[in-house]
Amino acid sequence: MSEKSENLVEIRHLKEYFNVNVGFFRSKPLKAVDDVSFSIKKGETLGLVGESGCGKTTVGRTILNLYKPTSGEIIYDGKPIKTKNDIREFRKKATMVFQDPYSSLNPRMTVSDIIAEPLDIHKMSPSKEARRERILELMGYVGLNSEHASRYAHEFSGGQRQRIGIARALAIDPEFIVCDEPVSALDVSIQAQVINMFDELQEKLGLTYLFIAHDLLVVRHISDRIAVMYLGKMVELADAKEIYDHPQHPYSKSLLSAVPVPDPKTARSNKRIVLSGDIPSPLNAPSGCPFRTRCAHATKKCAESMPELKEISSGHFAACHIL
Amino acid sequence: MDKKAFSAHVDMEDFIPATDKEKEYMVSMRPSTTFFKDGIKRLKKNKVAVVSFFVILIITLSAIFVPMFWPYSYDQMLGMMPGQPVDNSFLNLTPFKYGKSELSRIEAGEHIVPHIFGTDSQGRDYFIRVVYGTRISLAVGFFASIIVLIIGLTVGSVSGYAGGKTDLIIMRIVDMIYSLPDMLMVILLASVLKLVLENALEGTVLSKIGSNIISLFVVFGLLYWVSMARLIRGQILSLKEQEYVLAARAAGAGGKWVIFKHLIPNCFSVIIISTALQIPSAIFTESYLSFLGLGVNAPMPSLGSLASDALNGLTSYPYRLVIPAIVISLIVLSLNLFGDGLRDAFDPKLNS
Numbered sequence: 181m182s183e184k185s186e187n188l189v190e191i192r193h194l195k196e197y198f199n200v201n202v203g204f205f206r207s208k209p210l211k212a213v214d215d216v217s218f219s220i221k222k223g224e225t226l227g228l229v230g231e232s233g234c235g236k237t238t239v240g241r242t243i244l245n246l247y248k249p250t251s252g253e254i255i256y257d258g259k260p261i262k263t264k265n266d267i268r269e270f271r272k273k274a275t276m277v278f279q280d281p282y283s284s285l286n287p288r289m290t291v292s293d294i295i296a297e298p299l300d301i302h303k304m305s306p307s308k309e310a311r312r313e314r315i316l317e318l319m320g321y322v323g324l325n326s327e328h329a330s331r332y333a334h335e336f337s338g339g340q341r342q343r344i345g346i347a348r349a350l351a352i353d354p355e356f357i358v359c360d361e362p363v364s365a366l367d368v369s370i371q372a373q374v375i376n377m378f379d380e381l382q383e384k385l386g387l388t389y390l391f392i393a394h395d396l397l398v399v400r401h402i403s404d405r406i407a408v409m410y411l412g413k414m415v416e417l418a419d420a421k422e423i424y425d426h427p428q429h430p431y432s433k434s435l436l437s438a439v440p441v442p443d444p445k446t447a448r449s450n451k452r453i454v455l456s457g458d459i460p461s462p463l464n465a466p467s468g469c470p471f472r473t474r475c476a477h478a479t480k481k482c483a484e485s486m487p488e489l490k491e492i493s494s495g496h497f498a499a500c501h502i503l
Numbered sequence: 504m505d506k507k508a509f510s511a512h513v514d515m516e517d518f519i520p521a522t523d524k525e526k527e528y529m530v531s532m533r534p535s536t537t538f539f540k541d542g543i544k545r546l547k548k549n550k551v552a553v554v555s556f557f558v559i560l561i562i563t564l565s566a567i568f569v570p571m572f573w574p575y576s577y578d579q580m581l582g583m584m585p586g587q588p589v590d591n592s593f594l595n596l597t598p599f600k601y602g603k604s605e606l607s608r609i610e611a612g613e614h615i616v617p618h619i620f621g622t623d624s625q626g627r628d629y630f631i632r633v634v635y636g637t638r639i640s641l642a643v644g645f646f647a648s649i650i651v652l653i654i655g656l657t658v659g660s661v662s663g664y665a666g667g668k669t670d671l672i673i674m675r676i677v678d679m680i681y682s683l684p685d686m687l688m689v690i691l692l693a694s695v696l697k698l699v700l701e702n703a704l705e706g707t708v709l710s711k712i713g714s715n716i717i718s719l720f721v722v723f724g725l726l727y728w729v730s731m732a733r734l735i736r737g738q739i740l741s742l743k744e745q746e747y748v749l750a751a752r753a754a755g756a757g758g759k760w761v762i763f764k765h766l767i768p769n770c771f772s773v774i775i776i777s778t779a780l781q782i783p784s785a786i787f788t789e790s791y792l793s794f795l796g797l798g799v800n801a802p803m804p805s806l807g808s809l810a811s812d813a814l815n816g817l818t819s820y821p822y823r824l825v826i827p828a829i830v831i832s833l834i835v836l837s838l839n840l841f842g843d844g845l846r847d848a849f850d851p852k853l854n855s
């Protein structure tokens with residue numbers, strides 16, 4: 181029991197199926213997230229990586245109950261989130277930073293109204309003065325100038341917009357933030373700045389992150405542990421260092437081999453594993469292991485049954501038949 | 504030090520650190536403009552829209568204020584004086600002519616306001632009837648558009664926001680209404696409602712407005728909201744997928760908050776523009792209904808009923824048809840042009 185209480189967020193067998201229309205009056209479930217389980221400890225950062233369309237955003241949004249989970253459990257601070265009341269309380273502790281800094285800010289609102297929106301929704305500021313002070317404090321956290329407060333979002337650059345989004349997420353003093361590819365829309369030079377800011381904020385405010393990214397280089401710096409997803413399923417989960425040094429799942433290996441390495445010697449000695457073919461559509465995923473259409477080690481067994489996620493060494497989980 | 508042309512010699516002056524004042528100059532941004540201010544600026548540049556705006560303004564103001572000080576009223580038959588026989592000299596006066604009693608008063612040195620457009624077959628000052636008719640037409644157009652706006656906005660945003668089955672059902676109803684031949688429906692409804700309402704209204708304040716105008720509003724409320732509803736629904740559908748809506752929901756916002764804080768402000772320009780374009784179409788509908796005898800109740804004039812009445816004496820007094828026709832055209836044209844200008848200024852995306 182003692183181990184459980186230190187998990188801030190825990191999800192068990194989370195599934196999220198979207199009904200998509202195929203032809204007239206016929207719909208088919210799109211398995212965007214299919215049986216994913218993991219937990220995040222207090223103060224930890226879990227990196228979530230995978231190709232575009234593998235369901236990372238959906239995991240993040242389902243955890244925050246923005247999509248109603250098809251099945252599975254979301255446990256926050258030891259309590260399952262089920263009723264409307266749970267969700268309302270949960271919203272005061274968990275928030276999200278969004279992928280697209282352009283569509284995530286309302287063009288008709290000033291920066292101060294955007295940042296204070298969560299406060300206004302929960303009626304958390306006792307007076308105009310307090311509200312204003314809180315806004316300025318939040319803007320200070322993310323390195324925005326106080327003179328920006330009365331401006332509109334379209335007057336800012338992508339990096340500044342993302343800072344506004346982060347300030348909004350911090351407004352309610354959250355414990356847990358889902359960061360959905362917060363830097364993928366930014367220039368490389370700005371990415372580092374923003375990631376460092378996430379790091380500093382975590383230290384200062386004691387935050388817990390689920391940090392989503394589609395490239396391993398970005399999460400490497402900030403994550404304590406990393407989960408790799410493929411086609412709605414989790415294929416590997418381990419400590420950040422472990423997954424970099426000893427990736428086990430064939431998919432993680434290929435992902436890592438695509439990461440540019442600063443040292444040319446190691447770069448030359450690394451063999452790049454190039455995946456053949458495209459990622460299959462989640463609407464008709466392959467039977468058995470979802471990766472088998474592109475896996476160099478695929479056997480007959482891989483087509484027949486889905487490999488379970490099993491612990492192959494302490495704290496290192498992978499889902500593959502050959503491991 | 505001398506500098507040779509093309510030499511790579513660096514001028515150290517260029518590398519002096521900026522003073523605080525210079526830095527301040529560099530960081531100051533352009534003055535904050537709101538979306539609204541930007542739109543107004545663009546609108547002012549559009550000459551056609553500005554002219555149309557002033558035409559509408561002048562017509563509206565005179566429709567409101569002229570009847571207040573004009574010495575004649577729209578239903579006053581000038582030839583009828585209490586206790587005196589009917590003075591036929593007042594009937595069908597041509598512009599700037601006077602009736603017998605007026606001529607004698609002028610001779611006595613009195614100043615009489617001329618009948619700019621003459622009088623009609625019952626001896627009523629035609630100018631004030633046109634002005635009053637304009638007032639009625641504008642009011643009908645304006646209120647009908649408001650009704651359309653309220654219904655269309657409510658149905659459209661509920662349908663777009665709720666999505667799923669609700670949306671499907673509402674949109675099929677909209678499709679059904681949309682596919683009705685609207686002219687025919689308007690005439691049918693107006694004539695049925697006329698019978699139904701006439702009894703119900705008797706003795707109430709509403710009877711003065713007349714059952715026809717009320718049935719006109721009912722017709723608008725029943726039929727004309729559909730295109731507004733469709734438009735709004737489309738907007739809401741695309742807006743609700745925006746991440747800022749999700750951000751608000753992640754912060755715990757309910758449907759009301761999302762609709763009023765995010766969705767409606769963002770389709771505001773579309774709402775204003777289509778309402779502005781709805782007014783002329785309502786005026787037009789009112790005019791042709793009145794022309795067909797389904798409009799305002801006599802003696803109240805509207806531009807359409809004036810045109811309709813003028814048909815009787817068309818050969819002798821063609822200007823009685825031409826004048827209201829010109830006023831209708833002027834109103835409809837300038838409202839349309841102004842609406843277009845609004846759209847160009849506030850929704851550049853729509854204008855492709």
Ligand SMILES: Nc1ncnc2c1ncn2[C@@H]1O[C@H](COP(=O)(O)OP(=O)(O)OP(=O)(O)O)[C@@H](O)[C@H]1O
Nearest residue numbers: 198210212231232233234235236237238239394462
């Ligand atoms: N609301 C929805 N309705 C139907 N299908 C959806 C919906 N949202 C996502 N999907 C589908 O679910 C799958 C996973 O989408 P998701 O956005 O989670 O991917 P992602 O990993 O975040 O990708 P990216 O890196 O491009 O952001 C995709 O195939 C997508 O088409």
Ligand code: SF4
Nearest residue numbers: 469472475482500501
């Ligand atoms: S289970 Fe089979 S197909 Fe899937 S990753 Fe392992 S070897 Fe490849």
Ligand SMILES: [Mg+2]
Nearest residue numbers: 236237279361
């Ligand atoms: Mg995503």
